[in-house]
Structures are given as C-alpha cells and as structure tokens.
Amino acid sequence: MNDNLFSTFAERMNLRLDKTFIETPEGRDYTYAQALALSSQLAGALQALGVAPGDRVAVQVDKSPEAILLYLACLRMGGVYLPLNTGYTASEIGYFLGDAEPALFVCRPDSLNDAQKIAKETGCPVVETLGTEADGSLMEKAAIAKPFEGVEPRAGDDLAAILYTSGTTGRSKGAMLTHGNLGSNARSLTEAWRFTESDRLIHALPIFHTHGLFVACNVILMAGGSLYFLPRFDADAIIEAMPRGTSLMGVPTFYTRLLQDDRLNADLVANMRLFTSGSAPLTADTHREFEKRTGHAILERYGMTETNMNTSNPYDGDRIAGTVGLPLPGVEVRITDADTHAPVPDGDIGMLEVRGPNVFKGYWRMPEKTREELLEDGFFVTGDLATRDERGYIQIVGRDKDLVISGGFNVYPKEVEQIIDEMEGVVESAVIGVPHPDFGEGVTAVVVPAPGASLSEEQIIGALSDKLARYKQPKRVFFVDSLPRNTMGKVQKNQLRETYKAIYQDG
Ligand code: AMP
Numbered sequence: 364m365n366d367n368l369f370s371t372f373a374e375r376m377n378l379r380l381d382k383t384f385i386e387t388p389e390g391r392d393y394t395y396a397q398a399l400a401l402s403s404q405l406a407g408a409l410q411a412l413g414v415a416p417g418d419r420v421a422v423q424v425d426k427s428p429e430a431i432l433l434y435l436a437c438l439r440m441g442g443v444y445l446p447l448n449t450g451y452t453a454s455e456i457g458y459f460l461g462d463a464e465p466a467l468f469v470c471r472p473d474s475l476n477d478a479q480k481i482a483k484e485t486g487c488p489v490v491e492t493l494g495t496e497a498d499g500s501l502m503e504k505a506a507i508a509k510p511f512e513g514v515e516p517r518a519g520d521d522l523a524a525i526l527y528t529s530g531t532t533g534r535s536k537g538a539m540l541t542h543g544n545l546g547s548n549a550r551s552l553t554e555a556w557r558f559t560e561s562d563r564l565i566h567a568l569p570i571f572h573t574h575g576l577f578v579a580c581n582v583i584l585m586a587g588g589s590l591y592f593l594p595r596f597d598a599d600a601i602i603e604a605m606p607r608g609t610s611l612m613g614v615p616t617f618y619t620r621l622l623q624d625d626r627l628n629a630d631l632v633a634n635m636r637l638f639t640s641g642s643a644p645l646t647a648d649t650h651r652e653f654e655k656r657t658g659h660a661i662l663e664r665y666g667m668t669e670t671n672m673n674t675s676n677p678y679d680g681d682r683i684a685g686t687v688g689l690p691l692p693g694v695e696v697r698i699t700d701a702d703t704h705a706p707v708p709d710g711d712i713g714m715l716e717v718r719g720p721n722v723f724k725g726y727w728r729m730p731e732k733t734r735e736e737l738l739e740d741g742f743f744v745t746g747d748l749a750t751r752d753e754r755g756y757i758q759i760v761g762r763d764k765d766l767v768i769s770g771g772f773n774v775y776p777k778e779v780e781q782i783i784d785e786m787e788g789v790v791e792s793a794v795i796g797v798p799h800p801d802f803g804e805g806v807t808a809v810v811v812p813a814p815g816a817s818l819s820e821e822q823i824i825g826a827l828s829d830k831l832a833r834y835k836q837p838k839r840v841f842f843v844d845s846l847p848r849n850t851m852g853k854v855q856k857n858q859l860r861e862t863y864k865a866i867y868q869d870g
Pocket of ligand 1: 528529643664666668669851
C-alpha cells in the first residue's frame, strides 16, 4: 500500500476533475484536472533537476497557486517540501540551506543572484525561480519536462515536509512531518469542521506556515472543495469575497481588523458557515463582538508546527470564548508538572503535552533537542502552559518561556493582561518579565491605549491594586502605539523583553 499523502489527494481530485480547486481574484484559476496535470509536469521537472525521493526541496516564494502545485508535485515524487518564510533575509536563508542540505532551492525571480550565491556557499546544487504570475525558470522547465504521472511509494512515517519553527530563542529547528502526520490531521479536521466539496474557503494566510499550508490546503484537498486565494490579508478583498465564500481560516488579527469595518454584518456573511481562528490567542472580547455583529461564534483551535492541530472547539456544541476547546479525535492531551511530567489536577496550570498520529517525528538533525521535547512515552512537550476545566475545555495560559518569575512567585502574563485589557481606554496589553535587581524579574506591562484615551502609569497600577496580589502587579507600565507581531499575529514578547531589558537596572 502507498501511504504517500498525494495518493489520497489524487483519488479525491480524480472524482471531480472539472471542479475549481484554486481561484484568484485575477481569474488565474485551476480545475482539479489542471492541478493534477501541472503537478505531474512539476514533479517531472523536479526529477529532471536531480531531486530524488527523500531529498529536500527548499522554497522561498511569494504566494501563488503554482506554489501549492509545487508542494503537491514534491509530495507526489517523494521529495520533502521545505517552505521558508518570505521575510527571511539572505543570511537567514544561508542557515536553512546549510542545515537542511536541499537538492534544490526555489526562490523568487528577483532574488536569484543572492540565492545563487548562498546556494554556492552552502553546497546546494540547483537554484530555480518561481514568480507569482506562473513565471520563472521552474515553470519553464515544467512546461518541457516529461511528466511524472505516478505517485512515488512512501510509508506513513516517511518525511513529507520540514517546517522550521519561528525560533524566538536559539536556532530555528526543522520540524520533520511525515505523510502520516499530515494525512491524519487533515482527515480529522475535515470531519471535525464538516468540510465538504461545497466549501469555498477564503484563503488569506501565508503558505509557508502550518496554518495556511496544511490546515487550509490539506483540508480543502481532502474535502474536494475550492480555495479562493488572496495574496495576503486585505479587509476589502475579504469583505468582497464573503458573499461567495463558505469559510474563513484566520489568525486573531484578521478578526479584530474585520471588526473595525462597518460593512461586517450578518447580511454580508449570510453564505458563510464557518470562521476559525488560531496561531495566537483570540481574546474573549473579539469572540463576543464578532458573534454580536455576525451571528457566528468563531471556532478557535490550537496547534503548532510540530504537532499540527491538537484541540478544537466543537462544530456542534458550545464554542467557548477564551478556550481552545477539546482534544481532536485520536489526540491525547495531558497537563503536567513541567519537572516530573505527572498530570496536575483539572483547574491547575501546567505544561500541555500531546500524543497522537499528528505529532511530528523529531527535529531535523537535532537528536538531543528531540529527546528533550519528545518524551519516551510519545508525548510532546509543547512549551504551552494550560488548564483544563471540568468540561474538558482547554485554556492556553501562555508560553512557558513567557512566564514571569518575580520574587520566586510565578506570574502568568495572561491573568494580568486580561485585567488590563478590560480597563476603559485600553486596546490591548502585553505583560513581560525583565531583569530586576531584587525580584529576579520585574512584572512589566506594555499597553496600547485607545485613540484619544488619556491613561497614566499610576492609573493602571492603581486600578490593579485591589484585583491582583501584589507580586503580580506590574512595577512599571509603558505605552506604545502597537505591539510587535509576526506575520501569524503572534505578539513578539522577546522583542519587548529586549526593548525594556534595562529599565530596572539603575535602581
Ligand atoms: P507555530 O508553531 O508557529 O504554529 O506556533 C505554535 C504556537 O502558537 C503554540 O505553541 C501556541 O503557543 C500558539 N497558539 C496556536 N494556537 C493558539 C491559540 N488558539 N491560542 C493561543 N495560542 C495559540
């Protein structure tokens, strides 16, 4: 039996050859038949360029339908797809190519010179280009290649992709994902979220990350639906697409920005059946406001590069604001004492660990890191702190490394942020720990005030004094216009810690 994920996709693609798989606003559309055909041309081109099964294909290109077909081509011929964030600089790319040793690097047409230089330095033998208009040398090679119409046999635990984690501390690690990991999660999400061939998913996420690449595209391929591909988040384009869309997968900032637009209302979303959110915490406020405006409760789920998706609020049943729902079928979740890995009682905060067919195989060429985080009993230590309520719903409290330890006491930033966020005149906040001569770390709040609001440091500290134990109260409060976020909407607390690292040093 062939466990290549592409065989599963191909079976489903062949059932609906005339149906649209990907559409773009410019009308650069592909039916399933055309997608199958171009994937075989591209797979043929990869083989002709010397890529063998098991070889990595590193790809740093802008979002386009052809980039997804390259991913499919790579699966099809047994290659290991390695997408790279389009924001990475040449020197960062040097690290990834050196570490992953790909057989081919596909870059943007205008980065060819830099890419060739880095490829030479790192020993990557071939560089090709792919543009956003179906242009570039790889497309030219695909047009004349002998198509590869088969599907390379793969076992379930053979690698399908390597995705480097964003790595806010230390070196970025390559998470090795197998055909079995991706297939099991795509099946499970398709079922849990009721995706069918009638779905037309509005796709505005980047495709170098697990959310936009695997969650969105693999689910649509499993279900036989269509993708409406936007190059990036653009409220106007999304609002224009809603009347013909059925679903939207977003990061929380998609929803906060949509809520700023008066055109968002129940009429606009009459054809939509599902809005999902993940990759960063969705505030309970945004959840409630979205429901009030549209009648839809956003379905929040939780996952990560290493594990695919782990938990989800239910499709039918209560979607509880501020929680990430229940474990997906086949996924085991335990919340443990970070030192002993022994489960803590429900309601206590502990380290979230997961086990299941979705959990990756390990970090590329980092056996020690893998041993630290992927335990012998198969549980993966996510680095996220969480609690579980009596109904089994899980709440993420924050990243382990964002925990503040002040005077020997643990301060969970989210608890402090939630109270600050509820204050009149506050848009949002981030609470961090920075070195403090007496306390080890000093609790510090960085606050975004609403336009026109006049808030002072004393006011915020004063308002918290009867709500939080003294050790949890921020010692300093800073005001900023906006919090630093990455492309997935995650607040970059490491950057904030760097900015404010010296504030307690002079006394
Ligand atoms: P990444 O590997 O880039 O997908 O990042 C995974 C991390 O994003 C997780 O370990 C969590 O810290 C965070 N994350 C993902 N989904 C959620 C969510 N729904 N709520 C809170 N944090 C989330």
